Amino acid sequence: MVSAAATLFSARGYHGTSMQHLGDALGLQRGSLYAHIGSKEELLFDVVDSGANHFLARAEGILASDAFARVKLERLLVGHIETATLHLDAATVFLNEWRYLSEEPRRVIQTKRDRYEQIVRLIIEEGVAAREFRGDADVRFAATLVLSAGNWTYAWYRPGGELSPTEIGKKFAELVLRGLEA
Amino acid sequence: MVSAAATLFSARGYHGTSMQHLGDALGLQRGSLYAHIGSKEELLFDVVDSGANHFLARAEGILASDAFARVKLERLLVGHIETATLHLDAATVFLNEWRYLSEEPRRVIQTKRDRYEQIVRLIIEEGVAAREFRGDADVRFAATLVLSAGNWTYAWYRPGGELSPTEIGKKFAELVLRGLEA
DNA sequence: GCTCGCCAAACAATCGTTTGTTTTCGACCG
DNA sequence: CGGTCGAAAACAAACGATTGTTTGGCGAGC
Numbered sequence: 094m095v096s097a098a099a100t101l102f103s104a105r106g107y108h109g110t111s112m113q114h115l116g117d118a119l120g121l122q123r124g125s126l127y128a129h130i131g132s133k134e135e136l137l138f139d140v141v142d143s144g145a146n147h148f149l150a151r152a153e154g155i156l157a158s159d160a161f162a163r164v165k166l167e168r169l170l171v172g173h174i175e176t177a178t179l180h181l182d183a184a185t186v187f188l189n190e191w192r193y194l195s196e197e198p199r200r201v202i203q204t205k206r207d208r209y210e211q212i213v214r215l216i217i218e219e220g221v222a223a224r225e226f227r228g229d230a231d232v233r234f235a236a237t238l239v240l241s242a243g244n245w246t247y248a249w250y251r252p253g254g255e256l257s258p259t260e261i262g263k264k265f266a267e268l269v270l271r272g273l274e275a
Numbered sequence: 276m277v278s279a280a281a282t283l284f285s286a287r288g289y290h291g292t293s294m295q296h297l298g299d300a301l302g303l304q305r306g307s308l309y310a311h312i313g314s315k316e317e318l319l320f321d322v323v324d325s326g327a328n329h330f331l332a333r334a335e336g337i338l339a340s341d342a343f344a345r346v347k348l349e350r351l352l353v354g355h356i357e358t359a360t361l362h363l364d365a366a367t368v369f370l371n372e373w374r375y376l377s378e379e380p381r382r383v384i385q386t387k388r389d390r391y392e393q394i395v396r397l398i399i400e401e402g403v404a405a406r407e408f409r410g411d412a413d414v415r416f417a418a419t420l421v422l423s424a425g426n427w428t429y430a431w432y433r434p435g436g437e438l439s440p441t442e443i444g445k446k447f448a449e450l451v452l453r454g455l456e457a
Numbered sequence: 458g459c460t461c462g463c464c465a466a467a468c469a470a471t472c473g474t475t476t477g478t479t480t481t482c483g484a485c486c487g
Numbered sequence: 488c489g490g491t492c493g494a495a496a497a498c499a500a501a502c503g504a505t506t507g508t509t510t511g512g513c514g515a516g517c
Binding site: 463475 | 488490491497501503504505506507509510512515
């Protein structure tokens with residue numbers, strides 16, 4: 094149910110997907126879906142939240158791990174792109190459609206987004222403090238660059254390309270780290 | 276008309292914006308809008324196309340100009356972010372809602388997107404050929420990184436921040452160039 | 458026998474678009 | 488300058504279709 098919703102929301106957008114579309118995809122009447130969900134928006138929240146959790150789970154693990162900051166940053170970017178490609182639909186909905194949530198659930202997601210951004214910054218700050226990264230590096234911009242590279246993945250990645258998500262992540266990380274390292 | 280549509284489409288999404296919303300914003304009955312447009316989708320195309328043209332116009336000028344590749348690349352990224360922030364609504368719709376166009380108009384936009392991507396790659400290839408950039412630089416990934424940094428701008432930029440779009444662009448360019456230069 | 462999943466049908470509301478009619482406005486002429 | 492005419496712009500109303508959601512009943516499985 095949530096997975097079918099992720100596919101449709103990602104392909105057609107939340108507002109572009111009707112309960113009819115969802116019912117067709119599941120072989121059910123659109124009214125029958127309400128035996129399983131409370132509302133269409135609740136379904137959107139489930140998809141968006143699962144996307145957020147996928148990203149966060151890996152990032153928290155990397156932040157807590159014991160490694161050089163540059164290794165953590167590479168792992169984070171690789172993990173981000175692996176997550177974005179492995180759960181392409183949920184990631185797309187998480188990044189694109191979360192703004193259509195009403196205020197209360199949107200705040201829940203916003204908190205998770207903020208936390209993710211904070212993790213990226215913390216790792217970069219670690220690197221600056223340990224003199225792995227340039228002392229004059231602008232942490233905010235470096236973090237934004239990392240997030241931009243990762244978050245835009247959904248827009249161009251298609252399964253079956255010549256490079257694996259892992260390799261893509263490593264290439265990105267190499268470029269970014271080269272600009273960041275002392 | 277197009278500008279009001281850009282504002283609404285960017286804030287609510289194409290499918291989340293009704294002709295009623297547009298009429299309200301313009302102080303007109305929703306039926307009256309059809310004296311000015313052929314269809315809602317035609318309106319979407321106008322917004323998306325104007326966004327595409329803003330980006331392309333600057334990029335073509337930079338590509339044709341006479342300068343070091345690293346200068347061109349910086350100008351392109353700065354110009355990209357200036358354009359994205361100056362025309363924030365049109366840029367958001369261009370990047371987010373273009374996929375809701377039906378096949379024929381979408382192909383027109385796709386062509387412009389492809390051309391823009393090609394320009395970025397051409398500039399990087401120039402830099403590699405002139406030995407300004409590392410010989411082993413992966414042109415595709417460097418171009419994707421530049422585009423990601425620029426295209427994600429709409430997602431976080433809000434007017435009135437402490438740094439001007441120009442300064443933001445320069446900071447990004449500095450990071451990327453540092454990773455790219457020989 | 459009772460719960461659960463599903464259907465068929467209906468709900469009011471809204472969707473994008475078309476219609477016929479009226480109002481507004483600028484250009485032209487006397 | 489005042490008057491007239493045609494085109495453009497706006498309105499009110501309706502079109503059929505679809506929106507998300509609710510309801511009552513029916514049949515199968517624990």
